Amino acid sequence: MTTMKDIAEKAGVSRSTVSRVINGHDSVKEEKRQRILKIVKELNFKPNKVAQSLVSNQSYLIGVIAPNISNPFYSEIIEALEIEANNKGYNIIVCNSAGDIKKEEDYLDILFGRQVDGIVIIPSKFKLSHYEELKDNDIPVVTLTKDIDKFDSVLISHQKGGALAANHFMEMGHQEFAFIGPHPDLEGKLKGYEKELEKRNISIDEKNFIECNFSGRSASQKVYNAVSKYLNDYGLKATAYFVGNDLGAFGAIHAFYDAGYKIPDDLSIVGFDNTFFASESRPTLSSIAQPIDKMVKVTIDILLKKLKDKGNLNFEHKFLEPELIVRESSYFKIK
Incomplete structure (x- = not known):
């Protein structure tokens, strides 16, 4: 079975560097990070998520609530979220609400049960009062595609x-x-x-x-x-x-x-x-x-930044340019 030591030896780096890359830390230079990730894929390395969770008190899971995955726009966003999250050492759990608030509330309970580290919401509505409880649970939330008051948001104008x-x-x-x-x-x-x-x-x-x-x-x-x-x-x-x-x-x-x-x-x-x-x-x-890829990258960056600094109560509202x-x-x- 492949270990982090095997990856470190093949990449010519320390085990701690491999660990930082796998755990999504941004302290490793991009060229080196990509080289390590390529070797991880080549050797089919599967990190022990249970062990990681016990050490870091994180699940390395991000919940995604989308309104309509049959819409190709939302399915493209979800695919981009999965790629970006994986690059940072996280997996995603996708919940399709079909724009139903009751479903969204039920999915929140499921995501709480899975102890996700953060949630990305692609809202169907402009009022998210049913998400207010997330703030009491210390879970970072970013809304994507709509500008929602009292939440970090990423969208275009x-x-x-x-x-x-x-x-x-x-x-x-x-x-x-x-x-x-x-x-x-x-x-x-x-x-x-x-x-x-x-x-x-x-x-x-x-x-x-x-x-x-x-x-x-x-x-x-x-x-x-x-x-x-x-x-x-x-x-x-x-x-x-x-x-x-x-x-x-x-x-x-x-x-x-x-x-x-x-x-x-x-x-x-x-x-x-x-x-x-x-x-x-x-x-x-x-x-x-x-610009889906850029929007998703900014979204994940904000989410992970809030995860590292949960005392940060300032909300970011990022507007990107349409074309x-x-x-x-x-x-x-x-x-």
Whole structure:
């Protein structure tokens, strides 16, 4: 059976250095850390987590509560969280709440029972009163994708994302604009979209607010139904459609196609999240990208920093920059 001594000898370092790398300490230079991790993988070394827990009083587990793992955006976040946590010597436990607060409360009890060292929450709501008990249990918590009061948070500026979509549409010559998504728009995507249009004295016709809920596994179908009703009631009243997430955008594209419209010949669509499906769909989908890998790295760094310094009561709110990725669904310029 491979031991830390074997790894240390092959890497040409001390056992204590190997131990620091395996336990996720950041005091080892990156080049050396990567070399040790490569050897750990080659030798199929499995650290004794029970022994580690007894020595350090840590479980080396991070709980992750996500609202909808069928959404490719959330599944990509979870995959990135697992990779980053593993690189720091931790494993993750994933809980799919489906946006149900009662489920989230039940999962909290399970995570308490597993004695996780910290929790990453990808919230479905903007109020997390049912997480207040976490503070009494001395468990570090970071919220990812939404800015939540009294919690450390990592996200992008959704308003900037909305502004990027508006600017792109205007540069392509569009004059009639629409928004597809939940109302009220608590994340700020619509607000950023509208504010940027207002700078050019452009407003969105009330009929072009296509309201639909993105929650649950049937999100794409909900958008399909909402867009189909909109087209049946009003016809194609806009040429530029900004959709609150990629999953919804796919549903919208199918609805427009089934109604006989071509994309991007008749209209343009921009989604949000830049999931891997965006580059695989037909047409490929323009989308506002969230830097998932960077967001996840910042999230884990904050979590581990709080774990080392539990007396730190200051909350960090990290806003990263969104980016517009232009693809086929919006490249057609209006003449």
